[in-house]
Amino acid sequence: MAVHTGTSSEALRAKRDRYVARGVAIAPIFAARAHGARLTDADGREYIDFAGGIGVLNLGHTPEAVVEAIAQQAAELIHACFPVAAYEPYLEVCRMLSDLAPGTGEKKAVLINSGAEAVENAVKIARYHTGRPAVITFDRGFHGRTLLAMSLTSKLVYKRGMGPFAPEIYRAPAPYPYRGIDTADALEALDWMFKATVDPASVACVILEPIQGEGGFTVMPAEFIQGLKARCEEHGILYIDDEVQAGMGRTGKFFRWENFGARPDIITMAKGLAGGIPIGAMLTGPRTDLFTPGDHGTTFGGNPIACAAGVATVSTIIEQNLLENAAQMGDYWGGKLTALSEKYAFIDSPRGLGLMRAVNVKNDMAPVIVQKALEHGLLLNNIGGKTLRMIPPLILTTADIDEAAGLLDQTLAEVAEQANA
Secondary structure (H helix, E strand, C coil), X not given: CCCCCCCCHHHHHHHHHHHCCCCCCCCCCCEEEEEECEEEECCCCEEEECCHHHHCCCCCECCHHHHHHHHHHHHHCCCCCCCCCCCHHXXXXXHHHHHHCCCCCCCEEEEECCHHHHHHHHHHHHHHHHCCCEEEEXXXXXXXXXXXXXXXXXXXXXXXXXXXXXXCEEEXXXXXXXXXXXHHHHHHHHHHHHHHCCCHHHEEEEXXXXXXXXXXXXXXXXXXHHHHHHXXXXXXXXXXXXXXXXXXXXXXXXXXXXXXXXXXXXXXXXXXXXXXXXXEEEEECHHHCCCCCCCCCCXXXXXXXXXXXXXXXXXXXXXXXXXXXXXHHHHHHHHHHHHHHHHCCCEEEEEEECCEEEEEEHHHCHHHHHHHHHHCCEECEEECCCEEEECCCCCCCHHHHHHHHHHHHHHHHHHHHHHHC
């Protein structure tokens, strides 16, 4: 029985204000239905969706193969709890992820509920494997909002007043060209940290997003990741690659680290793995598959429906050549953003890879742009008032991008006019 009954946005807003806890971010619209790159709100207004459920909807809304897989699995097995009664969809997701990750050596996966949980388990494994307590994370990194993940996360806005945090977390600078921090600066700072702040012999792991999500879609340079990996090898530290937002084809590769030639010891993923059904995963190599049965535990992790959706999602990405499309459409969209940044003085620094793109916005105007774009039928997302981020589905066409670019151009022109009024 469906719970949405055609209620208007005004009525839904009153219901939300009455019953939803205030800590949940306030969405600008109420979604009623969606398909592909289009979303329709409760009042019947259609939008082209360049927010993508914040990196989740890599296949767009209601992809046929995923919808069919969910329905078929729901008719056969909804839940059993994998440690109680195992089932094939879980095994198939693990097989697919293990086979997709490049490199030699036997790889294995564990399925959980979210990206934050994948991160927590990755750090747990690293500490167990090394017998060391310390973890190094990086400025502007985001790894989730559970206690350990929030401790790793950089931005104060996600953690103010919520301490005490997990101990033995050390934060190092990451390359950030928009503030003059390059690879050499960041690696030099890490080397100094090993001398002045934390003994590398006590460090279990480093964790890094190859493209920082909440950090403004900052692309980590290949030479930085290679230098980081070399230091990990030197000191016996595990390298955790957080692919929760950049993975599953978002950048034109299944995993962003494939471009670097610096193989991680553990990979975390979630968001785009199952077409919108909650699931997380952690991929390990043979030397980190050390736990005994029962050391991992989760009731819902790798739920049959989520696994069926995951199999359909990965299969669709492969069968429809969406990696190639993400790379091509990403370059096309990136060109549009560069042109707009040259046209409007208050946006600059277009960046990203594939269909993971962002621009800086001066004077904290990003929320104003997001709201104005919404009025024109373009759904965007902003980071901290200073960055517009765009993570549309990998199924985009040039026609979709032309339409979105036109709407964004119209939006920016009106914002510029208002600013100059």
